[in-house]
Amino acid sequence: MNIDTSRRSFLKFLPLAAVFASIGGAAFRFLRPKLSAATDAWLDVASVSELSGPQPISRKIVAEQITGWAITTEEHNVFVLPAKNNQVVSAICPHEGCEVAWEQNRNRFSCPCHESYFAADGSRISGPAQRGLDPLPARVQDGKLQVQYISKEQATRA
Amino acid sequence: MRSDNSWLQTTTGVVVVLLLVQFLTGVLLAFYYVPSVDHAYTTVSYIEKVVSSGSWIRSLHHYGSQWLTVFVFIHVIRLFWDRSYDANRIQWIAAILLLGLVMAAGGTGYSLPWDARAFFSTRVAEGLMAGLPVAGQMARLWLLGGSEISGVTLSRFFALHVLVIPTLIGVVVVWRMFRAQIAELFGPRDAIAGTLVFLALALWALKHPAPFGPSVAEAGADYLPRPGAQFLWLYQSLKYIPGGLGSIVGVVLPGIVLAVLVALPWLKRQRLIAGSLLGLGVVLVVIMTTVSYFSDRRDPRTAQQFARQAAAEEAWRRQPFNPATITLAATTTKATGGAPDMYTKFCANCHGTHGQGAQQGPLKFPPLLDVSAKPRRSVDDIVALLKDPTAYGLQPPMRSFADKLREEQMREIAEWVVKLRQD
Numbered sequence: 001m002n003i004d005t006s007r008r009s010f011l012k013f014l015p016l017a018a019v020f021a022s023i024g025g026a027a028f029r030f031l032r033p034k035l036s037a038a039t040d041a042w043l044d045v046a047s048v049s050e051l052s053g054p055q056p057i058s059r060k061i062v063a064e065q066i067t068g069w070a071i072t073t074e075e076h077n078v079f080v081l082p083a084k085n086n087q088v089v090s091a092i093c094p095h096e097g098c099e100v101a102w103e104q105n106r107n108r109f110s111c112p113c114h115e116s117y118f119a120a121d122g123s124r125i126s127g128p129a130q131r132g133l134d135p136l137p138a139r140v141q142d143g144k145l146q147v148q149y150i151s152k153e154q155a156t157r158a
Numbered sequence: 159m160r161s162d163n164s165w166l167q168t169t170t171g172v173v174v175v176l177l178l179v180q181f182l183t184g185v186l187l188a189f190y191y192v193p194s195v196d197h198a199y200t201t202v203s204y205i206e207k208v209v210s211s212g213s214w215i216r217s218l219h220h221y222g223s224q225w226l227t228v229f230v231f232i233h234v235i236r237l238f239w240d241r242s243y244d245a246n247r248i249q250w251i252a253a254i255l256l257l258g259l260v261m262a263a264g265g266t267g268y269s270l271p272w273d274a275r276a277f278f279s280t281r282v283a284e285g286l287m288a289g290l291p292v293a294g295q296m297a298r299l300w301l302l303g304g305s306e307i308s309g310v311t312l313s314r315f316f317a318l319h320v321l322v323i324p325t326l327i328g329v330v331v332v333w334r335m336f337r338a339q340i341a342e343l344f345g346p347r348d349a350i351a352g353t354l355v356f357l358a359l360a361l362w363a364l365k366h367p368a369p370f371g372p373s374v375a376e377a378g379a380d381y382l383p384r385p386g387a388q389f390l391w392l393y394q395s396l397k398y399i400p401g402g403l404g405s406i407v408g409v410v411l412p413g414i415v416l417a418v419l420v421a422l423p424w425l426k427r428q429r430l431i432a433g434s435l436l437g438l439g440v441v442l443v444v445i446m447t448t449v450s451y452f453s454d455r456r457d458p459r460t461a462q463q464f465a466r467q468a469a470a471e472e473a474w475r476r477q478p479f480n481p482a483t484i485t486l487a488a489t490t491t492k493a494t495g496g497a498p499d500m501y502t503k504f505c506a507n508c509h510g511t512h513g514q515g516a517q518q519g520p521l522k523f524p525p526l527l528d529v530s531a532k533p534r535r536s537v538d539d540i541v542a543l544l545k546d547p548t549a550y551g552l553q554p555p556m557r558s559f560a561d562k563l564r565e566e567q568m569r570e571i572a573e574w575v576v577k578l579r580q581d
Contacts, residue, residue, distance in 0.1 A: 027215075030215055068190075113383060114397045
């Protein structure tokens with residue numbers, strides 16, 4: 001009697017469970033994240049002729065990305081290191097993703113969030129970050145220094 | 159309770175299931191939909207064309223709202239037939255309120271895709287309000303949020319559709335199910351304590367507006383971000399923990415502590431362990447929060463930067479509001495002779511979009527019309543003035559744009575400004 005009623009009350013909700021399982025299954029597909037397509041465009045950073053000196057040079061690059069329902073154009077800070085054969089490093093701190101700033105008087109990059117510090121060549125000095133600033137693929141085309149933008153996540157996976 | 163369970167009596171179950179379907183599919187749509195006049199149509203198209211099962215979910219929500227209305231109506235007819243207005247007054251009133259609310263939900267929902275149907279539906283809603291006797295114009299203005307259908311109107315329909323009406327439906331359902339228990343929740347002391355806390359918060363908020371930083375594009379490289387008080391412990395801890403271990407301290411450990419606390423009723427013998435875990439957590443939070451507070455105040459350079467940021471925010475609060483520009487025409491032609499983009503970005507805020515000047519409280523921002531008739535206001539002068547306004551005898555809030563604008567951008571602005579004439 002007792003077992004019978006509990007079985008019946010369970011069976012009673014079975015069709016209802018099927019209804020919501022179908023919405024639940026669709027919900028999983030519906031909410032599944034879409035990865036942003038990585039852009040392989042070469043973006044102008046600066047003319048090679050204007051890059052010199054021992055100091056890292058701050059530049060902005062403008063990258064386009066397909067993000068969900070929009071094409072997002074975003075500015076990213078990068079640093080050109082003329083002392084290191086014009087290597088270009090991302091300003092994104094490899095720790096938690098804040099943007100580092102160049103401190104000229106202390107000759108180092110510092111992160112405004114959790115006190116990670118990097119040397120003028122982008123290598124890690126101290127702090128919670130576990131690697132130096134991420135270098136970006138670069139090339140010189142018609143006297144212009146160009147880079148491909150790589151996000152912190154892409155750099156971490158590589 | 160009803161005695162027989164005939165098929166004719168199942169309207170309650172159908173209404174409950176359809177209500178749940180509307181809630182679930184509505185929540186899902188809200189993960190992509192954006193209630194703004196320039197994104198609503200795009201995001202609905204994205205749901206229809208790109209998102210997996212998106213078309214099905216939206217169709218469930220669309221036709222579900224129509225089926226729901228029909229079944230609530232049938233439910234009301236059945237209750238009427240059963241004379242439930244005598245037998246179970248609460249059930250009857252709840253059903254009638256529900257009928258009104260699902261109709262209102264449908265009406266407000268039509269506007270949200272911001273397609274042509276939505277446009278006409280919104281126009282009709284506007285007309286219906288305006289036609290009401292006595293307070294018609296007032297009702298229309300309140301529904302639209304202004305004298306015309308605009309982005310404000312869409313936000314209002316959105317808030318009504320996804321927040322106000324579903325909450326009211328929830329209240330009706332909860333009231334019907336638990337009305338005996340609701341009264342016990344609030345004793346007289348609860349009411350007094352709650353009111354006192356609210357008064358304290360209200361006074362605090364009057365004195366301290368919520369922080370609002372510069373836009374991401376305008377933030378300087380020296381901007382120092384800080385989290386809210388409840389996260390300072392985590393923020394400080396992340397400084398000491400290398401790399402990915404931060405996620406353990408910030409997410410996994412608090413998760414374990416919460417899980418242990420949830421399991422406390424069953425952990426009869428391990429209460430000491432659970433208690434020390436909680437105590438340890440409290441000590442960590444208190445110490446880290448205190449360290450974070452003092453480390454930001456000890457370093458004079460950090461303190462100066464915070465003072466600069468506070469001053470910048472204060473200056474931002476004194477500036478007039480800078481409206482967005484929305485173009486809803488199908489074909490956009492850039493108006494010739496309009497302001498240069500950089501003027502719109504940096505100057506229009508204070509000097510007006512057409513150089514007409516602005517007034518904000520006691521602050522008066524000078525118009526630029528006929529400015530070239532004044533001495534020392536040639537194109538070259540204006541470019542030099544943009545770099546160093548004090549050299550031209552100008553006072554703050556006019557500031558130097560040498561670090562914001564390139565030479566050719568200043569020249570473009572100057573060449574446009576000298577042509578401004580008083581009509």
